Amino acid sequence: MSEYRTKLLIIGSGPAGYTAGIYAVRSGLSPLIVSGYQVGGQLTTTTDVENFPAFPEPINGTELMERMQKQCQNLGVEMVNDQIIEADFSKNPFLLKSEQHTYVAESVIISTGASAKKAGILGEEKFWGFGVSACATCDGFFYRGKDVAVVGGGNAAIVEALHLTHFAKSVTLIHRRDSLRAEKVMIERVLNNPKITVEWDSVVEEIYGEEQPRSVTGIKLRNVKTKQAKDIKLDGVFIAIGHQPNTDLFKAQLALDEQGYILTQNNTKTSVAGVFAAGDVTNPKYKQAVIAASMGCEAALDAETYLNNK
Numbered sequence: 001m002s003e004y005r006t007k008l009l010i011i012g013s014g015p016a017g018y019t020a021g022i023y024a025v026r027s028g029l030s031p032l033i034v035s036g037y038q039v040g041g042q043l044t045t046t047t048d049v050e051n052f053p054a055f056p057e058p059i060n061g062t063e064l065m066e067r068m069q070k071q072c073q074n075l076g077v078e079m080v081n082d083q084i085i086e087a088d089f090s091k092n093p094f095l096l097k098s099e100q101h102t103y104v105a106e107s108v109i110i111s112t113g114a115s116a117k118k119a120g121i122l123g124e125e126k127f128w129g130f131g132v133s134a135c136a137t138c139d140g141f142f143y144r145g146k147d148v149a150v151v152g153g154g155n156a157a158i159v160e161a162l163h164l165t166h167f168a169k170s171v172t173l174i175h176r177r178d179s180l181r182a183e184k185v186m187i188e189r190v191l192n193n194p195k196i197t198v199e200w201d202s203v204v205e206e207i208y209g210e211e212q213p214r215s216v217t218g219i220k221l222r223n224v225k226t227k228q229a230k231d232i233k234l235d236g237v238f239i240a241i242g243h244q245p246n247t248d249l250f251k252a253q254l255a256l257d258e259q260g261y262i263l264t265q266n267n268t269k270t271s272v273a274g275v276f277a278a279g280d281v282t283n284p285k286y287k288q289a290v291i292a293a294s295m296g297c298e299a300a301l302d303a304e305t306y307l308n309n310k
């Protein structure tokens, strides 16, 4: 087991982690990024990104993240391909561990992201990124004039469904119960929107489609009360049953909200001095790459101030 010692350890290699690395190295902090299993983060699971500034043409998500990684490398950010499994923030320097290494760090930026919860539907995994998405803000634009479905019945599903009506020809909201769990005003908006049809008491049993090019063409739906099944032809399925922040290993170390997101104050400060958090891991609402990147910048500047005052 080898040991790394650093002034600033950045956990995660999504837009938040890489941006933190870029700012920290330019402040002379010699940061070390531990990339995690998903090098480049969530954007590597998508195809076209059309809303990251400075790219007038759509850019592939993996390419965008490779560019950020390259920028880090060119500036001299050290990177280790590793996954943190243990953290001890009870004393400074902080001690973190993976299966192979220990990391001793004077300050830490946590940018481990949040994962969209999957519904476990047959075909969901196969078409993920090819007609199945968990982000209407990101992918809704690609469904202009098309038919889509949203799976879920809470606030998130309602927001996704309403957002999709700006592009799609029709939106089918599929909920396993007979009422929606959201603010009354939001529910009324859904029920009064002519583009939205709600399939109550229903579950999606299968998402299916074409192999070449891989794309969704329909779903098989089952009513849980009548047990009747039917097919709906459509072009996209949005899974909106919530996100899981990747914070299990920090549960005993940091203040988290009831959903497990890291609580921050004065921008990126966590409940432990010297530990900062940025990106989706702190953000139950705005899960977007540009926001994660801007928080990564803030966290690096906050870490610099902390280390200067130390």
Ligand SMILES: Cc1cc2nc3c(=O)[nH]c(=O)nc-3n(C[C@H](O)[C@H](O)[C@H](O)COP(=O)(O)OP(=O)(O)OC[C@H]3O[C@@H](n4cnc5c(N)ncnc54)[C@H](O)[C@@H]3O)c2cc1C
Binding pocket: 011, 012, 013, 014, 015, 016, 017, 034, 035, 036, 037, 038, 039, 040, 041, 042, 043, 045, 046, 048, 049, 050, 051, 052, 082, 083, 084, 085, 111, 112, 113, 114, 116, 129, 133, 134, 135, 138, 139, 246, 249, 278, 279, 280, 281, 286, 287, 288, 289, 290, 292
């Ligand atoms: C399919 C899809 C399409 C999207 N499209 C868009 C889009 O078009 N535009 C847009 O702005 N946003 C889009 N998003 C949202 C965007 O990807 C996220 O908001 C953004 O990636 C969040 O960045 P982050 O750095 O906070 O976390 P992430 O990108 O999730 O990165 C988290 C990083 O932490 C690492 N990690 C996790 N646990 C550990 C650990 N224990 N030890 C070490 N490392 C760890 C992971 O390996 C990963 O590198 C999309 C998301 C998805 C899923």
